[in-house]
Amino acid sequence: MFDRLNTTRAFDAQPTWEKLTAEQRSDALDLIDTEILARREEWGHLRSREEGKTLAEGVGEVARAGRVFKYYGSREQGSNAREFYTGVKTAYTLA
Template identity: 45%
Template sequence: MRTLNNFIDGQWRPPSNATHLPDINPADTEEIVAKAPSSQAADSVMAVEAAERAYPAWRATPAPQRGQLLYRVQRRMEARRRELAEVLTREEGKTLAESAGEIQRAINVVEFYAGEGRRLLGETIPSEL
Protein backbone atom coordinates (compact mmCIF):
# COMPACT_ATOMS: atom_id res chain seq x y z
CA MET A 1 0.00 0.00 0.00
CA ARG A 2 1.27 3.43 -0.94
CA THR A 3 1.87 6.05 1.76
CA LEU A 4 1.43 9.60 0.52
CA ASN A 5 3.15 12.70 1.87
CA ASN A 6 3.01 16.47 1.39
CA PHE A 7 5.03 18.11 -1.39
CA ILE A 8 6.51 21.20 0.24
CA ASP A 9 9.47 23.28 -0.88
CA GLY A 10 10.40 20.82 -3.62
CA GLN A 11 10.44 17.77 -1.34
CA TRP A 12 8.06 15.03 -0.26
CA ARG A 13 7.60 15.42 3.49
CA PRO A 14 5.61 13.41 6.00
CA PRO A 15 3.04 15.38 8.00
CA SER A 16 4.43 17.15 11.06
CA ASN A 17 2.45 14.84 13.35
CA ALA A 18 3.74 11.75 11.47
CA THR A 19 0.17 10.48 11.15
CA HIS A 20 -1.42 9.03 8.03
CA LEU A 21 -5.08 8.14 7.54
CA PRO A 22 -6.49 5.37 5.35
CA ASP A 23 -7.99 6.44 2.01
CA ILE A 24 -10.78 3.87 1.70
CA ASN A 25 -12.46 2.92 -1.56
CA PRO A 26 -16.13 3.87 -0.97
CA ALA A 27 -17.29 1.19 -3.43
CA ASP A 28 -15.27 -1.51 -1.63
CA THR A 29 -14.71 -0.55 2.00
CA GLU A 30 -12.33 -3.48 2.44
CA GLU A 31 -9.84 -1.79 0.09
CA ILE A 32 -7.47 0.85 1.39
CA VAL A 33 -6.30 2.76 -1.67
CA ALA A 34 -3.45 4.54 0.13
CA LYS A 35 -2.47 6.16 3.40
CA ALA A 36 -2.93 9.93 3.18
CA PRO A 37 -1.13 12.51 5.34
CA SER A 38 -3.09 13.85 8.29
CA SER A 39 -1.65 17.31 7.75
CA GLN A 40 -1.83 19.94 10.43
CA ALA A 41 -1.79 23.75 10.47
CA ALA A 42 2.02 23.66 10.75
CA ASP A 43 2.21 21.79 7.44
CA SER A 44 0.03 24.43 5.79
CA VAL A 45 2.21 27.22 7.18
CA MET A 46 5.34 25.50 5.81
CA ALA A 47 3.70 25.15 2.39
CA VAL A 48 2.60 28.80 2.28
CA GLU A 49 6.04 30.00 3.37
CA ALA A 50 7.70 27.87 0.69
CA ALA A 51 5.31 29.27 -1.93
CA GLU A 52 6.11 32.82 -0.81
CA ARG A 53 9.84 32.12 -1.20
CA ALA A 54 9.32 30.61 -4.66
CA TYR A 55 7.06 33.38 -5.93
CA PRO A 56 9.71 35.92 -7.03
CA ALA A 57 11.44 33.36 -9.28
CA TRP A 58 8.12 32.13 -10.69
CA ARG A 59 6.99 35.70 -11.33
CA ALA A 60 10.24 36.38 -13.20
CA THR A 61 9.69 33.33 -15.43
CA PRO A 62 8.34 34.46 -18.82
CA ALA A 63 4.69 33.55 -19.32
CA PRO A 64 5.38 31.41 -22.45
CA GLN A 65 7.91 29.37 -20.45
CA ARG A 66 5.35 28.84 -17.67
CA GLY A 67 2.90 27.75 -20.36
CA GLN A 68 5.39 25.16 -21.61
CA LEU A 69 5.53 23.65 -18.12
CA LEU A 70 1.76 23.33 -18.14
CA TYR A 71 1.82 21.73 -21.60
CA ARG A 72 4.20 19.11 -20.15
CA VAL A 73 1.67 18.45 -17.37
CA GLN A 74 -1.06 18.12 -20.01
CA ARG A 75 0.96 15.59 -22.03
CA ARG A 76 1.72 13.53 -18.94
CA MET A 77 -1.93 13.52 -17.92
CA GLU A 78 -2.94 12.43 -21.43
CA ALA A 79 -0.39 9.61 -21.38
CA ARG A 80 -1.72 8.38 -18.02
CA ARG A 81 -5.40 9.16 -18.64
CA ARG A 82 -6.65 5.59 -18.03
CA GLU A 83 -4.54 5.12 -14.89
CA LEU A 84 -5.69 8.47 -13.46
CA ALA A 85 -9.34 7.58 -14.13
CA GLU A 86 -8.93 4.21 -12.40
CA VAL A 87 -7.34 5.81 -9.33
CA LEU A 88 -10.08 8.44 -9.17
CA THR A 89 -12.71 5.70 -9.38
CA ARG A 90 -11.13 3.82 -6.49
CA GLU A 91 -10.73 6.95 -4.35
CA GLU A 92 -14.18 8.44 -4.92
CA GLY A 93 -16.40 5.51 -5.88
CA LYS A 94 -17.35 7.06 -9.22
CA THR A 95 -17.99 5.02 -12.32
CA LEU A 96 -15.03 4.71 -14.64
CA ALA A 97 -16.88 6.79 -17.25
CA GLU A 98 -17.43 9.62 -14.73
CA SER A 99 -13.79 9.52 -13.69
CA ALA A 100 -12.60 9.52 -17.31
CA GLY A 101 -14.77 12.57 -17.97
CA GLU A 102 -13.36 14.36 -14.93
CA ILE A 103 -9.79 13.60 -16.00
CA GLN A 104 -10.55 14.89 -19.50
CA ARG A 105 -11.97 18.12 -18.04
CA ALA A 106 -8.82 18.54 -15.95
CA ILE A 107 -6.67 18.03 -19.06
CA ASN A 108 -8.75 20.64 -20.88
CA VAL A 109 -8.31 23.16 -18.06
CA VAL A 110 -4.54 22.63 -17.97
CA GLU A 111 -4.37 23.04 -21.75
CA PHE A 112 -6.40 26.26 -21.63
CA TYR A 113 -4.18 27.84 -18.97
CA ALA A 114 -1.01 26.69 -20.73
CA GLY A 115 -2.16 28.73 -23.72
CA GLU A 116 -2.66 31.83 -21.59
CA GLY A 117 1.09 32.46 -21.79
CA ARG A 118 0.68 33.28 -25.49
CA ARG A 119 -2.58 35.22 -25.42
CA LEU A 120 -2.15 38.93 -26.01
CA LEU A 121 -4.64 40.81 -23.87
CA GLY A 122 -4.18 44.30 -22.53
CA GLU A 123 -0.76 45.92 -22.37
CA THR A 124 2.05 43.52 -23.21
CA ILE A 125 5.80 43.68 -22.84
CA PRO A 126 8.06 41.15 -24.63
CA SER A 127 9.19 38.79 -21.88
CA GLU A 128 11.32 36.32 -23.81
CA LEU A 129 14.02 38.71 -24.99
Protein backbone atom coordinates in the same frame (compact mmCIF):
# COMPACT_ATOMS: atom_id res chain seq x y z
CA MET B 1 -1.07 18.74 6.76
CA PHE B 2 -1.46 18.11 3.03
CA ASP B 3 -3.11 21.47 2.33
CA ARG B 4 -0.58 23.36 4.44
CA LEU B 5 2.31 21.59 2.70
CA ASN B 6 0.94 22.38 -0.77
CA THR B 7 0.21 25.98 0.17
CA THR B 8 3.75 26.39 1.48
CA ARG B 9 5.18 24.90 -1.71
CA ALA B 10 3.04 27.19 -3.86
CA PHE B 11 4.22 30.28 -1.97
CA ASP B 12 7.83 29.09 -2.21
CA ALA B 13 7.52 28.53 -5.98
CA GLN B 14 5.88 31.89 -6.72
CA PRO B 15 9.10 33.97 -7.04
CA THR B 16 10.51 31.52 -9.59
CA TRP B 17 7.21 31.38 -11.51
CA GLU B 18 7.09 35.20 -11.67
CA LYS B 19 10.51 35.30 -13.32
CA LEU B 20 9.45 33.02 -16.17
CA THR B 21 8.34 34.50 -19.45
CA ALA B 22 4.80 33.92 -20.68
CA GLU B 23 6.19 31.40 -23.16
CA GLN B 24 8.03 29.49 -20.44
CA ARG B 25 4.92 29.38 -18.25
CA SER B 26 2.88 28.22 -21.23
CA ASP B 27 5.40 25.45 -21.93
CA ALA B 28 5.32 24.34 -18.28
CA LEU B 29 1.53 24.20 -18.22
CA ASP B 30 1.53 22.31 -21.52
CA LEU B 31 3.90 19.70 -20.07
CA ILE B 32 1.56 19.22 -17.13
CA ASP B 33 -1.41 18.88 -19.48
CA THR B 34 0.44 16.32 -21.61
CA GLU B 35 1.36 14.23 -18.56
CA ILE B 36 -2.15 14.31 -17.13
CA LEU B 37 -3.74 13.31 -20.44
CA ALA B 38 -1.17 10.55 -21.00
CA ARG B 39 -2.07 9.06 -17.61
CA ARG B 40 -5.82 9.72 -17.67
CA GLU B 41 -6.76 6.02 -17.78
CA GLU B 42 -4.47 5.15 -14.87
CA TRP B 43 -5.53 8.13 -12.78
CA GLY B 44 -9.15 7.68 -13.85
CA HIS B 45 -9.08 4.19 -12.32
CA LEU B 46 -7.76 5.68 -9.09
CA ARG B 47 -10.45 8.38 -9.09
CA SER B 48 -13.19 5.83 -9.64
CA ARG B 49 -11.90 3.63 -6.79
CA GLU B 50 -11.39 6.55 -4.39
CA GLU B 51 -14.71 8.25 -5.06
CA GLY B 52 -16.92 5.32 -6.01
CA LYS B 53 -17.52 6.78 -9.46
CA THR B 54 -17.78 4.94 -12.72
CA LEU B 55 -14.59 4.52 -14.69
CA ALA B 56 -15.90 6.89 -17.36
CA GLU B 57 -16.50 9.58 -14.71
CA GLY B 58 -13.03 9.11 -13.24
CA VAL B 59 -11.32 9.29 -16.61
CA GLY B 60 -13.46 12.26 -17.57
CA GLU B 61 -12.49 14.17 -14.43
CA VAL B 62 -8.80 13.58 -15.08
CA ALA B 63 -9.14 14.64 -18.72
CA ARG B 64 -10.95 17.83 -17.67
CA ALA B 65 -8.13 18.61 -15.24
CA GLY B 66 -5.65 18.26 -18.11
CA ARG B 67 -7.70 20.60 -20.27
CA VAL B 68 -7.65 23.23 -17.52
CA PHE B 69 -3.85 23.30 -17.73
CA LYS B 70 -4.07 23.40 -21.54
CA TYR B 71 -6.50 26.33 -21.39
CA TYR B 72 -4.39 28.43 -19.04
CA GLY B 73 -1.23 27.53 -20.93
CA SER B 74 -2.78 28.75 -24.17
CA ARG B 75 -3.87 31.98 -22.44
CA GLU B 76 -0.27 32.62 -21.38
CA GLN B 77 1.09 31.89 -24.84
CA GLY B 78 -1.47 33.90 -26.76
CA SER B 79 -1.53 36.83 -24.41
CA ASN B 80 -0.51 40.28 -25.56
CA ALA B 81 -0.75 41.39 -21.97
CA ARG B 82 1.85 43.29 -20.03
CA GLU B 83 2.26 41.64 -16.65
CA PHE B 84 3.03 43.06 -13.28
CA TYR B 85 3.10 41.44 -9.88
CA THR B 86 2.16 42.60 -6.42
CA GLY B 87 3.35 40.09 -3.85
CA VAL B 88 1.88 36.74 -4.82
CA LYS B 89 -1.04 38.22 -6.74
CA THR B 90 -0.85 38.54 -10.51
CA ALA B 91 -2.54 41.32 -12.43
CA TYR B 92 -2.72 41.82 -16.20
CA THR B 93 -3.24 44.90 -18.28
CA LEU B 94 -3.69 44.93 -22.01
CA ALA B 95 -0.60 46.11 -23.90
